[in-house]
Amino acid sequence: EDQVTQSPEALRLQEGESSSLNCSYTVSGLRGLFWYRQDPGKGPEFLFTLYSAGEEKEKERLKATLTKKESFLHITAPKPEDSATYLCAVQVTNSKLTFGKGITLSVRP
Amino acid sequence: EAGVTQFPSHSVIEKGQTVTLRCDPISGHDNLYWYRRVMGKEIKFLLHFVKESKQDESGMPNNRFLAERTGGTYSTLKVQPAELEDSGVYFCASSQELGNEQYFGPGTRLTVT
Numbered sequence: 001e002d003q004v005t006q007s008p009e010a011l012r013l014q015e016g017e018s019s020s021l022n023c024s025y026t027v028s029g030l031r032g033l034f035w036y037r038q039d040p041g042k043g044p045e046f047l048f049t050l051y052s053a054g055e056e057k058e059k060e061r062l063k064a065t066l067t068k069k070e071s072f073l074h075i076t077a078p079k080p081e082d083s084a085t086y087l088c089a090v091q092v093t094n095s096k097l098t099f100g101k102g103i104t105l106s107v108r109p
Numbered sequence: 110e111a112g113v114t115q116f117p118s119h120s121v122i123e124k125g126q127t128v129t130l131r132c133d134p135i136s137g138h139d140n141l142y143w144y145r146r147v148m149g150k151e152i153k154f155l156l157h158f159v160k161e162s163k164q165d166e167s168g169m170p171n172n173r174f175l176a177e178r179t180g181g182t183y184s185t186l187k188v189q190p191a192e193l194e195d196s197g198v199y200f201c202a203s204s205q206e207l208g209n210e211q212y213f214g215p216g217t218r219l220t221v222t
Binding site: 034087 | 152154165167208212214215
């Protein structure tokens with residue numbers, strides 16, 4: 001069975017304090033790994049897709065990386081507006097996403 | 110470009126009643142997905158439409174759930190009769206091509222009392 005584990009469950013940072021969020025996965029054959037951001041009361045907002053080990057993608061203060069067993073979402077010099085829940089999901093078939101429970105990030109000014 | 114929309118945003122019903130959720134995908138997206146998040150758990154897949162056809166319904170919990178996508182545009186998810194464990198947030202998502210990123214709607218929060 002495909003499994004996605006995200007850690008830590010919650011992370012509190014000071015504004016400007018860089019850190020990384022971890023997503024470990026166990027799947028039969030990875031087609032893609034997706035990162036989403038979710039704000040309270042809203043649906044997940046797409047951030048990145050990674051397809052192969054060694055791939056990296058960046059967007060503003062966020063950078064996602066992928067290995068054969070895990071993915072990291074690096075946040076550089078975060079701001080309070082980066083506070084949200086970050087979700088990792090894997091795709092094995094061309095259909096469903098299998099999600100982790102998410103990491104709740106809080107950035108204090 | 111309008112995003113994925115869902116209606117209603119909230120629904121409170123009694124056990125045994127029927128509820129129908131609606132999803133309008135992004136225009137031109139043939140792929141439509143339903144997911145559910147039960148409190149304290151991760152978001153879980155329910156089913157996938159390609160146009161009007163059910164491609165994968167492996168996540169549907171039981172036969173009290175019926176999803177349709179007539180004409181390959183909007184979709185409905187009916188729960189009949191509703192049980193307490195059906196409470197949660199139901200998300201709809203759509204994608205243009207298979208394997209591409211899925212864009213999510215804001216969700217419908219269903220509470221069964």
